[in-house]
Amino acid sequence: MEVYDVTIIGGGPAGLYSSFYSGLRAMNVQIIEAQPYLGGKLNLYSEKIVWDVGGIPPMPAGQFIQHLVNQAKTFQPTIRTGEKVNGIKKTVDGNFQLQTTTGKTYLTKTILLAMGNGTLDPSPTPFFTNKGEPLKNVQIAVTDFEALKQKRVFISGGGQSAIDWANTLAPIAKEVTLVYRREAFKAHESEIERVTSGPVRCMLQADLVDKKLTADGKIIEAITILNKETAEEEMILVDEVIVCHGFNQKNELFEQNDVGLEVFNEYYVETTPQTKTAISGVFSLGDAASYTGKVHLIAGAFHDAINAVNAAKLYIDPKADAIGTVSTYADKLKPKVATVWKQYATE
Known part of the structure; x- marks a missing residue:
């Protein structure tokens, strides 16, 4: 069975950007999303305009989702939708075994909890x-x-x-x-x-x-x-x-795991500002995270994603650089530069 470097639980903005950044840091990634689609809570207002992401012009949330998904796929991650992780166990060799509602199991070295406040079911x-x-x-x-x-x-x-x-x-x-x-x-x-x-x-x-x-x-x-x-x-x-009657929030993952995950203040995982949880190898980011100074905006989710991926990289390889290089100098992106310039030349 393949062992992933990083498994991202949740396919919203935090999880999608984590996928891109994990690939940038040369880690193999899978995203597991409970819903049959990616984008997280942005899907609840896909026809409303997102204004507050730096450097991005105002656009409908549905269009913004597509940009996030395209970026997340840059390094060919494995993406699984319609699967909910409902169990986590630590294996004897130090990896994590994930159980999903489809009956499948996956092995991973690290886990990024990016599932927001869990699945949202209409009241x-x-x-x-x-x-x-x-x-x-x-x-x-x-x-x-x-x-x-x-x-x-x-x-x-x-x-x-x-x-x-x-x-x-x-x-x-x-x-x-x-x-x-x-x-x-x-x-x-x-x-x-x-x-x-x-x-x-x-x-x-x-x-x-x-x-x-x-x-x-x-x-x-x-x-x-x-x-x-x-x-x-x-x-x-x-x-x-x-x-518009609201949603019932559910997160079975907090109830069915053997590694000590616990909910904090009803909906969050308590973390450090570097996204570390009480469990080594498990990191929490986006709306799933709670720490002093936490910003519950899309821009804040991107910040969390970078910290979580860098922490996961060091967990796997303590000799690795603490932070990744800027994208303009990233070796993994150099083969794609010509394609990007060609797109701009035709606009």
């Missing part, structure tokens, strides 16, 4: 089928902004995400109805003022009473709402439904 909602899957015109994360143009959009929720989508869709949708069961929205004051003073119809203290489905039971045609103040019911015709 239960009446807008799902009996199997817990969204109905055909129900979206948890908006992935096709254009498809909502001139549609009757119903948004359920009262937090920042719900209000953001209401404000974003108001100029392009035929109509937007925002329904929340509580007395007041919970978001930035300026955004609340914007949504309540614009064309969005806002309904507070409103509960879902019933939904009308198409004959095949796959699409919601109308939703009946109860106004808890007046006790009146109203049927609202809909084309698309966006559900």
Whole structure:
């Protein structure tokens, strides 16, 4: 069985950049991602604009994911999606054995925990089928902004995400109805003022009473709402439904391992600023990490990734350089320089 130098658990920004940097430091890498796709939480807002990554122009998160994935593949890592690591053991020769939900096992010299706060499963909602899957015109994360143009959009929720989508869709949708069961929205004051003073119809203290489905039971045609103040019911015709009820976070890895991994403050692994955990050879980075001065931004995830990869390199080879050379002088990238220049020459 192949023994990887580095196994990255999680395929979000921290994990993807770790893949690139591990290759730059001449280590063979595998990424194991529980979801069937890469990109992590960026997939929850793929149609929103990412502004705060240095040197990168503002772009939709979905496009940014593609840039991250392309970079992560620079040194041909092994990428496994749809597999969740649910067990870690230390072998007699000092390596780690990983068990996944598919029944497969892998061997690795080091582990980079880049799984954020675990897998995010949508909170239960009446807008799902009996199997817990969204109905055909129900979206948890908006992935096709254009498809909502001139549609009757119903948004359920009262937090920042719900209000953001209401404000974003108001100029392009035929109509937007925002329904929340509580007395007041919970978001930035300026955004609340914007949504309540614009064309969005806002309904507070409103509960879902019933939904009308198409004959095949796959699409919601109308939703009946109860106004808890007046006790009146109203049927609202809909084309698309966006559900912003939050997510349940799960991380089985903390419950099923024999090396002493423990969760800190509910969602994090306590680390040093160099991403080291209490377990030699295991490093935590990105939103999975907690240390004094930690920055929970994409830019902070990149910083963690560099520290984690450098620490993994030294763990494997104590005589290695503590940090890698700058990319402009990296031998492993020199064969690719001509290709990059050719791309720029054609632009």
